[in-house]
Amino acid sequence: MDNLHTLSVNVNGVTYTRAVEARLLLSDFLRHELNLTGTHVGCEHGSCGACTILMDDQAVRSCIMFAVQSNGHTLTTIEGLTPDGNMQHLHPLQTAFHEKHGLQCGYCTPGFLMTLLPFLAENPHPSDQEIREAISGNLCRCTGYQNIIEAVKLAAQKKAPRP
Amino acid sequence: MKPAPFLYFAPNSLDEALLLLAQYGDEGKVLAGGQSLIPTMNFRLAQPAVLIDLNLIAELFYVRAQADGPLHIGAMTRQRTLERDPLIAAHAPLLQATMPHIAHPQIRNRGTIGGSLAHADPAAELPAVALALNAQLRLRSQHNERWVAARDFYRGLFTTALAADEMLVEIALPSLPPRTGWSIQEMARRHGDYAIVGVAATLTLDEQGRCTQATLALLSVGEGPVQAQQAIKLLQGELPTPALLAAAAATTAQIDIDPTADIHASVAFRRHLAQVLTRKALTEAFERAKR
Structure with a gap:
């Protein structure tokens, strides 16, 4: 039962090859195998959205996928938004969250940002209602969401490009 | 965990x-x-x-339309694809309109039509919509293939007609009559949360404006998707006046369903919601049929 499966996956432009158990969740693979701890784990059953990452440019929940299923795919995590790690080089969506106070404790923020990147790419000028529906799968217990919506509107105004 | x-x-x-699947049953x-x-x-x-992962089986991902024939959808077609595919919009607008109700974009990027239908969650939208659209389901095993109507597929809580060695591989949706x-x-x-109550409906009119065919299926009110059989009988052959649609909604809520109470809603509240939502659904379906 402890058969290992080899997987090769591109994360933020770097290709990693590892042998893992089939039951290893993608979120745990990113955090424990690759030390990319920016992807947060909240509920671990697909309710809270904190673990949202991009797979082939589409938002998915990494806690309800197995790592082996990412074999051959391209992933983007929150670390991919600021590749050099320099705070001066934050992604425009990150800057907008900063400016509009779209976060307090920050635990849910990576999930929000990764959910919003493809959304803004497809809906460059979203209405308030569209923003609310887009983030309906992400829970935030600090902000009350209003400032997140303000941040998304600001980012849209700035025409945030994709990473 | x-x-x-x-x-x-x-x-x-x-x-x-x-x-x-034959090997491991x-x-x-x-x-x-x-x-x-x-x-x-x-x-x-x-x-x-x-675990037999179907995500690499390219032959299960497709949407195909035939002239005047049914729409064929591969079981692994993602819900996000159904939301955006122009063939779905043109041939199965009810299915397309259902998608935004199913969880959230992140979920629909992975979730599939076949997975949801076979999972048979009584709170899921797709089983009820499959009933409302008279869907036919193609089941395969190693040596056999059979078609089962959606109404015969559901057998109770998380239970379907699938045998241990069978897999749902395709969904066929007959084209809607004029x-x-x-x-x-x-x-x-x-x-995007599970609905407390949901209703899917279709209404077909003849040239005199009488209802020749109605479908009405509810979710979250029983052990599986529930057809409102008495309400459908009430509509057949009649002019869908506001009074008739209201009577059909009352019949749905009081006779056709047998909901249970849970942390979200009492039985009385579920019946109330079923009545209000059914009347809204029938009214909207009627307005669309008249166009």
Whole structure:
């Protein structure tokens, strides 16, 4: 039962090859195998959205996928938004969250940002209602969401490009 | 929480998957989008010994339309694809309109039509919509194939007509007759959450404006999707006046369904919602049918 499966996956432009158990969740693979701890784990059953990452440019929940299923795919995590790690080089969506106070404790923020990147790419000028529906799968217990919506509107105004 | 260990296969062809399913039978579980199965495994409510992952089987991902024939959808077609595919918009607008109600974009990027239909969650939208659209389901096993109507597919709580070695591989939706309107209505605490009650309906009119055919299926009011049979009888052959539609909604809520209470809603509240949502659904379907 402890058969290992080899997987090769591109994360933020770097290709990693590892042998893992089939039951290893993608979120745990990113955090424990690759030390990319920016992807947060909240509920671990697909309710809270904190673990949202991009797979082939589409938002998915990494806690309800197995790592082996990412074999051959391209992933983007929150670390991919600021590749050099320099705070001066934050992604425009990150800057907008900063400016509009779209976060307090920050635990849910990576999930929000990764959910919003493809959304803004497809809906460059979203209405308030569209923003609310887009983030309906992400829970935030600090902000009350209003400032997140303000941040998304600001980012849209700035025409945030994709990473 | 983490899933218990399992033996994992990711076949590249349907034949290979069916062979594995024949081999492992009851021990084997098919993994489609995984948006219900993997959470259940994380909780260890499900501990399948063998997982057969269908995500690499390219032949199960498709949407095909024939002139005047049914629309054919491969079981692994993602819900996000159904939301955006112009063939779905043109041939099955009710199915397309259902998608935004199903969880959230992140879930629909992975979730599949076949996975949701076969999972048979009574709170899921797709089983009820399959009933409302008179869907036919193609079931395959290693040596056999059969078509089952959606109304014969559901057998109770999380239970379907699928045998242990069978897999749902395709969904066929007959084209809607002329002068047919449709609607989906639901009430959920938060957009994308499981609905407390939901209703899918279609209404077909003849040239005199009488209802020749109606379908009405509800979710979250029973052990599976529930057809409102008495309400449908009430509509057949009649002019869909506001009074008739209201009577059909009352019949649905009082006679056709047998809801239970849970943390979200009492029986009385579920019946109330069923009545309000059914009337809204029938009214909208009627308005669309008249156009």
